[in-house]
Amino acid sequence: MTQQPGDATNAVAASARDLIKVYGKGEAEVRALDGVTVDLMQGEFTAIMGPSGSGKSTLMHCLAALDTPTSGEAVVDGTSLGKLKDKDLTTLRRERVGFVFQSFNLVPTLSAEENILLPLSLAGRKPDRAWFDQVVDAVGLRPRLGHRPSEMSGGQQQRVACARALVSQPRIVFADEPTGNLDSTSSAEVLGFLRRSVDEFGQTVVMVTHDPVAASYTDRVLFLADGVIVDELRSPDRDQILAKMASLQDAAVKKAAS
Amino acid sequence: MLLLTWRNLLARKVRLLMSTLAIVLGIGFLAGVMTFSTGLNATFQNIVSGSTPDGLVRPAGDVSGANAGVATTQLITPADIDKIGALPEVAAATGSVDGFGSFLLGKDDKLVGGQGAPTLAFNYAPGENMAGDEVLELSQGGWPEKPGEVTLDTSSAERGGYDIGDTVTMIVPTEVQDPRRTFTLVGTADFNGGGTAGATLVLLDTSEAQEIFLGGEDAFTSVALTAADGVSQTQLADAADAVVPGGFTAVTGDKVVKETQDQIGQFLDVISIFLTTFAVIAIVVGAFIIFNTFSILVSQRVRESALLRALGASKKQVTRSVLIEAFLMAVVGATLGLLLGLGLSRLLAGLFRTFGLDIAGDVLTLTPFTIIAGYVVGILVTMVAAFVPARRAAKVPPVAAMRDDLVVQEKGMGRRLVLGSIAMAVGVALAAAGLVGAPGTDAIWIGAGAVIWVITTAVLAPVLGHPVLVACRAVFGRLFGTAGLLAGENALRNPRRTGATASALMIGLAVVSAVGVLASSLSATNDKVVDDQFKSDFLVQMPTFQGFPSGFGDRMQDVDGVDLVSRQQGTPVSVDVDGTPDQTFAIGVDPGFFEIYDLTMIDGTDQISGHQTLLSEGRADDLKAGPGDTIDVEFPGGKKIPLEVVGVFEDTPTTGGITFPLSVLADAGIKRSDSTLSITLADGADRATVKRDLEDVVKDLPILSVQDKEEFKELISGQVNQLLYVIYGLLALAVVIAVIGIVNTLGLSVLERTREIGLLRAVGLSRRKLRTMITLESVAIALLGAVLGMVVGLVIGVVLRQSLKDDLTVLSLPVSNLLIFLVVAVIFGVLAAIVPAIRASRMKVLAAIATE
Structure with a gap:
C-alpha cells in the first residue's frame, strides 16, 4: 500500500492548466489567478510562496477541489475537477486528498484519536490499524490519543491534524500555512513530520506558506505574484528563498510606485 | 459520524435543553389532553355500561327530557310491572321512580356538586346491569328502607360534609311552601363501574320517592328488566314490548347504552377538540423555537460543517448529522413530554372536578395510542423544523473551513417578500370567499385564510418587523442612551433571527387577540340584546x-x-x-x-x-x-x-x-x-x-x-369571561413556550457575541448597562411578537366577527385587554432576559476578548 520513495517521482499528482479565478465584478474585480499552469509531482514536497494577495491560497483551494476556478482546468490524480458534480468532488476529497489547516480545525468535541479517524468514519471505511499506528507514532501522539483538542498545545493539535490528513492515505496532502499559528519549536516538529511523510511514506505534499524557514524543508518552491507563477526553485535553502522573496517584494513596490 | 452527533449533543447540553423544553411542553400538552380525553371517555363508558340493565321499559318517543330536567307524567302501575315480570323471558322487572328538580345541600347550606352535573334522585331497588353485576354498589352503611332515609354517592356525601347518621337537607320539587326536606343519611353507594362523573346520586325509599315525585301515586316512571337465562336482549325487549301499557316502549340495554354514548360522545368530542386545538397551537409555537435554535446552532457551526465537508463529508452526511441531533432531541423531549402529559391530565381532571365533572384517577393512563402519537408528533415536528437549518448547514462551502470570514451568504429577502405577498393575497382571497358565502362553512374559509396569514407573517417577520424594531431603537436610544441604542441595533442586526424568535410569540398573541375580539363583541352584543329585550324588572x-x-x-x-x-x-x-x-x-x-x-x-x-x-x-x-x-x-x-x-x-x-x-x-x-x-x-x-x-x-x-337588568348582563358577561379566561389559560402555555424561545435566542446570541461584549466592557460599558442592553433587546423581540400578533389577531377577529354578524351584531375591540397584553409582553421580555443578561455580565472581560 505504502509508496516507496522514488516510486513514481516522475508522475504528476496534480496539475493546473491555465487556471483563472476572478472574484467580484466591474470595479471590484480581483483576478486572484491569472492563468496558472503547473504540474505538481508525486512523492515531492512542494511549497507555494508569494506575497499576501498573490493568489497562493486560491491556487491551492482550486487544486484541492475546495473552490471552483472561473476558467481553466485543475486535475487531481488524473481526474479533471471541472466536470465533477458536488457528490463526486466530495468523494474525491474524501478518498484522494488530505488537508492541514492553519488554524488546526479539529472538532472540539472529539478526542485526538477520533479526530484522526474522522475522514475514515465519514467515508464509512475501516481504519488500517497498522497504518494508523505508524502515523500516530510518526507524529509522536500515542500518549495523547484520548485527549480533547482543548487539552493539547497548538503544536500537538497541528500534529493531530497532520495525522488526520495522512490516515486515509490520500494521493496528495494540501497544507495551508500549517505553521502560521505555531511557535518555532512546534513548527519544526510539524515540518519535520511532513518531510518524513514524503521521504518515508512517499507522500505527496503541497504547502502554502510565506515562511522561508518552512519552505526550506521542501523539494521545490513555486513563487506566485499577481496570480501568475513567476519563478521556482529546486531543493532550495533558506537564503535563496529569502533573496527571491525580497526581489518579488521589490518588484511589487516598484509596480505600485509606477 | 453518529459519534460526532452524539458528542455535539453532549457539548451543547444547556442550549439544547431549552429547545428540548419546547418539545417537552408541546408534547406534554398534547399527551395530557389525549390522556384526559381518553379518561373522560372511559369514565362515562364505565358508568353507562355499569348502570344499564338488559332491557328498559320507558316512555315512548325519541325525545328525552332527562337532560333538560323535564319530567313526564306518564306512569306505569305495579300491576303492569307484575305482568311484565311474569313473562318467561324476564327474570326480574324492577320499577323505578326517577325524579328531577331536586338538589342536595351541604352542611354549609351550599349546593353540592356545583352547577355542572345533574342530581339524580330515584328510589333504591336492587337490579343487575348488563354484565350481571348489581347496578349500585354499597360502599358504607345501608340502603334506604323507610321514608326519611337516604343513601348518597360517596363523593357527594364527602363534599356535603356528611357522615352516616347525619341529617341531610334536600330541596325537592313539590308544590309545598317549603321545598326543603331533611333525611337521615344511612349509607353511601356508587355506580358499578366507578364514580358518578360528578353527578349527585340521591337514593330514596320507594314510597317516599313516589310521594315526592309522583304525588303519592303507587306507580313508576320506568322499569329495569333482567333477562332470564339464555334470553337475548332483543328477545327480552320484544317480549316486554308486547305487554307494556300505552305510551311506553321496551328497549334493549344495548340501545340505551348507544343512545347515551352518542349524546355524551358529542359533548366529549367538543371538549377534546377544544383542548387539542390549544395543544396544536403550543406545538406549532414549539416548532418555531426548534427551528430557531437549530438555525443558530448551525450558523455557529459553520466552520465545523465546512471542515467536515473539506474532509470529505457529503452534503447528505452533514444534513443527516443535524437531523439525527434533532431526532435524539425529539425522543428525549417526547419521552419527558409524555410523563409531563400524565401529570397534566391529572391537573386537567382536577380543574374539571371543580366544574363538577369527576374523573377517576385510575383511568388517566398513557394509552399506547397516546404514546405513539406523542413520539410521532414530537419527532416529526422537530425533524421538519430542523430540516431547513440542516440543509443550510450542508450548503456551507468547504472552503469556509480555511477562511476567516465565516459569514454564510444569506439570500436576500426579495424572493421571500414576493412569495409572502402572494401568500397574503391568497389568504385575503380565502377569507373574502368565506365572507361572501362560498360553499361550505364560512369559518373554514376564513380559518384557512387566517392560518396562511399567521404563517406568512412569521415568514415575513424580518421585513414586517423592521419598522417596529426601528421604533424600538429610537425609543430605547432616547430613554437609555448608548445601551438602548446598542440593544436596538442588536435586535436589528439579524432580522431573520429576531423575526423567527418573535414569531413564536406572534402566534400566541394572534390567537389571543382574535379570541379577544370575538369575546368582546359577544359581550357587547349581549349587552345590547339585554338592553333591547329585558322588558321586565x-x-x-x-x-x-x-x-x-x-x-x-x-x-x-x-x-x-x-x-x-x-x-x-x-x-x-x-x-x-x-x-x-x-x-x-x-x-x-x-x-x-x-x-x-x-x-x-x-x-x-x-x-x-x-x-x-x-x-x-x-x-x-x-x-x-x-x-x-x-x-x-x-x-x-x-x-x-x-x-x-x-x-x-x-x-x-x-x-x-x-x-x-x-x-x-x-x-x-x-x-x-x-x-x-x-x-x-x-x-x-x-x-x-x-x-x-x-x-x-x-x-x-x-x-x-x-x-335585574344589570345583574343579568353581568351574569352573561361573567359566563363569557369565564370561557375567555379558560382560553387565555390554555394559550398561556404557548406563550410560555415562546418566552423560552426568547431566552434561548438571547442566550445563544450572547454566546455568539462573547468577543463583542468583552470589547464593549473593555471600552467602558458597565455591567449594569450591559444587562440593560440585553434586557432591552429581549423587550424589543417581545414587543415585535406582540405587535405583529395583535395586528394579525385583530384582523382575523374582525373578519370572523363579520362572518358571524348575524349573531354578533356589535363589533367591539378589546382595547384595554390589548394594552394589558402589550404590557405583559414587555414583562415577559424582561423576564426572558434575566438569565442571559446575568451570564453576559459575569463574563471576564479579557477572556471574552481572547475568545475566538
Missing part, C-alpha cells in the same frame, strides 16, 4: 336554565309591589324538518308573557290559545310553515301534538323558535315547572324592597336567583 332563573318548582312563582305573585309574574317553561321537542326529526327547544308561555314582551310579528297574530303556536322567522323557514299550517311536535314521553301556526315573529332571544301556551305542555304530559319567571313592578313600588322580598322567597333554593 326582574328575571328569576337557574344558571343552568333548568326547571324549578312552580310554587316559587305562586309565592312571588303574592309579594307586595309585584304587578305581574309571567311564567315560561322550556322543553326539548322534536319536529320534522324535510323528513328528518330535528331536536329543538320549545317554550310554553302564560298570557302574561305577552303583556311584558312585544314580539315583532311578521305575519299573523300573537294571540294564541289551545293547541296553537307561534314560530320564529328562522324556525318557520326551516319548517316551511306559516299562519294556517299545522305542525306536528313530539314531546318527551313520545306524545305528538299537532299545533296550528297562527303567527310568525322576528327572531329574538326572548323566547324559543316554537312558542305556545303552557297548556300544551300539560296536554303533552310534561310535569309543570318553571324555567323562567319575568316579573314587573307595580306602579310606585320600591324596587329595592321588592327585590329583597323576592329574594326572600328563593332563599331556600340558593341557586335560583332574582336578577
Whole structure:
C-alpha cells in the first residue's frame, strides 16, 4: 500500500492548466489567478510562496477541489475537477486528498484519536490499524490519543491534524500555512513530520506558506505574484528563498510606485 | 459520524435543553389532553355500561327530557310491572321512580356538586346491569328502607360534609311552601363501574320517592328488566314490548347504552377538540423555537460543517448529522413530554372536578395510542423544523473551513417578500370567499385564510418587523442612551433571527387577540340584546336554565309591589324538518308573557290559545310553515301534538323558535315547572324592597336567583369571561413556550457575541448597562411578537366577527385587554432576559476578548 520513495517521482499528482479565478465584478474585480499552469509531482514536497494577495491560497483551494476556478482546468490524480458534480468532488476529497489547516480545525468535541479517524468514519471505511499506528507514532501522539483538542498545545493539535490528513492515505496532502499559528519549536516538529511523510511514506505534499524557514524543508518552491507563477526553485535553502522573496517584494513596490 | 452527533449533543447540553423544553411542553400538552380525553371517555363508558340493565321499559318517543330536567307524567302501575315480570323471558322487572328538580345541600347550606352535573334522585331497588353485576354498589352503611332515609354517592356525601347518621337537607320539587326536606343519611353507594362523573346520586325509599315525585301515586316512571337465562336482549325487549301499557316502549340495554354514548360522545368530542386545538397551537409555537435554535446552532457551526465537508463529508452526511441531533432531541423531549402529559391530565381532571365533572384517577393512563402519537408528533415536528437549518448547514462551502470570514451568504429577502405577498393575497382571497358565502362553512374559509396569514407573517417577520424594531431603537436610544441604542441595533442586526424568535410569540398573541375580539363583541352584543329585550324588572332563573318548582312563582305573585309574574317553561321537542326529526327547544308561555314582551310579528297574530303556536322567522323557514299550517311536535314521553301556526315573529332571544301556551305542555304530559319567571313592578313600588322580598322567597333554593337588568348582563358577561379566561389559560402555555424561545435566542446570541461584549466592557460599558442592553433587546423581540400578533389577531377577529354578524351584531375591540397584553409582553421580555443578561455580565472581560 505504502509508496516507496522514488516510486513514481516522475508522475504528476496534480496539475493546473491555465487556471483563472476572478472574484467580484466591474470595479471590484480581483483576478486572484491569472492563468496558472503547473504540474505538481508525486512523492515531492512542494511549497507555494508569494506575497499576501498573490493568489497562493486560491491556487491551492482550486487544486484541492475546495473552490471552483472561473476558467481553466485543475486535475487531481488524473481526474479533471471541472466536470465533477458536488457528490463526486466530495468523494474525491474524501478518498484522494488530505488537508492541514492553519488554524488546526479539529472538532472540539472529539478526542485526538477520533479526530484522526474522522475522514475514515465519514467515508464509512475501516481504519488500517497498522497504518494508523505508524502515523500516530510518526507524529509522536500515542500518549495523547484520548485527549480533547482543548487539552493539547497548538503544536500537538497541528500534529493531530497532520495525522488526520495522512490516515486515509490520500494521493496528495494540501497544507495551508500549517505553521502560521505555531511557535518555532512546534513548527519544526510539524515540518519535520511532513518531510518524513514524503521521504518515508512517499507522500505527496503541497504547502502554502510565506515562511522561508518552512519552505526550506521542501523539494521545490513555486513563487506566485499577481496570480501568475513567476519563478521556482529546486531543493532550495533558506537564503535563496529569502533573496527571491525580497526581489518579488521589490518588484511589487516598484509596480505600485509606477 | 453518529459519534460526532452524539458528542455535539453532549457539548451543547444547556442550549439544547431549552429547545428540548419546547418539545417537552408541546408534547406534554398534547399527551395530557389525549390522556384526559381518553379518561373522560372511559369514565362515562364505565358508568353507562355499569348502570344499564338488559332491557328498559320507558316512555315512548325519541325525545328525552332527562337532560333538560323535564319530567313526564306518564306512569306505569305495579300491576303492569307484575305482568311484565311474569313473562318467561324476564327474570326480574324492577320499577323505578326517577325524579328531577331536586338538589342536595351541604352542611354549609351550599349546593353540592356545583352547577355542572345533574342530581339524580330515584328510589333504591336492587337490579343487575348488563354484565350481571348489581347496578349500585354499597360502599358504607345501608340502603334506604323507610321514608326519611337516604343513601348518597360517596363523593357527594364527602363534599356535603356528611357522615352516616347525619341529617341531610334536600330541596325537592313539590308544590309545598317549603321545598326543603331533611333525611337521615344511612349509607353511601356508587355506580358499578366507578364514580358518578360528578353527578349527585340521591337514593330514596320507594314510597317516599313516589310521594315526592309522583304525588303519592303507587306507580313508576320506568322499569329495569333482567333477562332470564339464555334470553337475548332483543328477545327480552320484544317480549316486554308486547305487554307494556300505552305510551311506553321496551328497549334493549344495548340501545340505551348507544343512545347515551352518542349524546355524551358529542359533548366529549367538543371538549377534546377544544383542548387539542390549544395543544396544536403550543406545538406549532414549539416548532418555531426548534427551528430557531437549530438555525443558530448551525450558523455557529459553520466552520465545523465546512471542515467536515473539506474532509470529505457529503452534503447528505452533514444534513443527516443535524437531523439525527434533532431526532435524539425529539425522543428525549417526547419521552419527558409524555410523563409531563400524565401529570397534566391529572391537573386537567382536577380543574374539571371543580366544574363538577369527576374523573377517576385510575383511568388517566398513557394509552399506547397516546404514546405513539406523542413520539410521532414530537419527532416529526422537530425533524421538519430542523430540516431547513440542516440543509443550510450542508450548503456551507468547504472552503469556509480555511477562511476567516465565516459569514454564510444569506439570500436576500426579495424572493421571500414576493412569495409572502402572494401568500397574503391568497389568504385575503380565502377569507373574502368565506365572507361572501362560498360553499361550505364560512369559518373554514376564513380559518384557512387566517392560518396562511399567521404563517406568512412569521415568514415575513424580518421585513414586517423592521419598522417596529426601528421604533424600538429610537425609543430605547432616547430613554437609555448608548445601551438602548446598542440593544436596538442588536435586535436589528439579524432580522431573520429576531423575526423567527418573535414569531413564536406572534402566534400566541394572534390567537389571543382574535379570541379577544370575538369575546368582546359577544359581550357587547349581549349587552345590547339585554338592553333591547329585558322588558321586565326582574328575571328569576337557574344558571343552568333548568326547571324549578312552580310554587316559587305562586309565592312571588303574592309579594307586595309585584304587578305581574309571567311564567315560561322550556322543553326539548322534536319536529320534522324535510323528513328528518330535528331536536329543538320549545317554550310554553302564560298570557302574561305577552303583556311584558312585544314580539315583532311578521305575519299573523300573537294571540294564541289551545293547541296553537307561534314560530320564529328562522324556525318557520326551516319548517316551511306559516299562519294556517299545522305542525306536528313530539314531546318527551313520545306524545305528538299537532299545533296550528297562527303567527310568525322576528327572531329574538326572548323566547324559543316554537312558542305556545303552557297548556300544551300539560296536554303533552310534561310535569309543570318553571324555567323562567319575568316579573314587573307595580306602579310606585320600591324596587329595592321588592327585590329583597323576592329574594326572600328563593332563599331556600340558593341557586335560583332574582336578577335585574344589570345583574343579568353581568351574569352573561361573567359566563363569557369565564370561557375567555379558560382560553387565555390554555394559550398561556404557548406563550410560555415562546418566552423560552426568547431566552434561548438571547442566550445563544450572547454566546455568539462573547468577543463583542468583552470589547464593549473593555471600552467602558458597565455591567449594569450591559444587562440593560440585553434586557432591552429581549423587550424589543417581545414587543415585535406582540405587535405583529395583535395586528394579525385583530384582523382575523374582525373578519370572523363579520362572518358571524348575524349573531354578533356589535363589533367591539378589546382595547384595554390589548394594552394589558402589550404590557405583559414587555414583562415577559424582561423576564426572558434575566438569565442571559446575568451570564453576559459575569463574563471576564479579557477572556471574552481572547475568545475566538
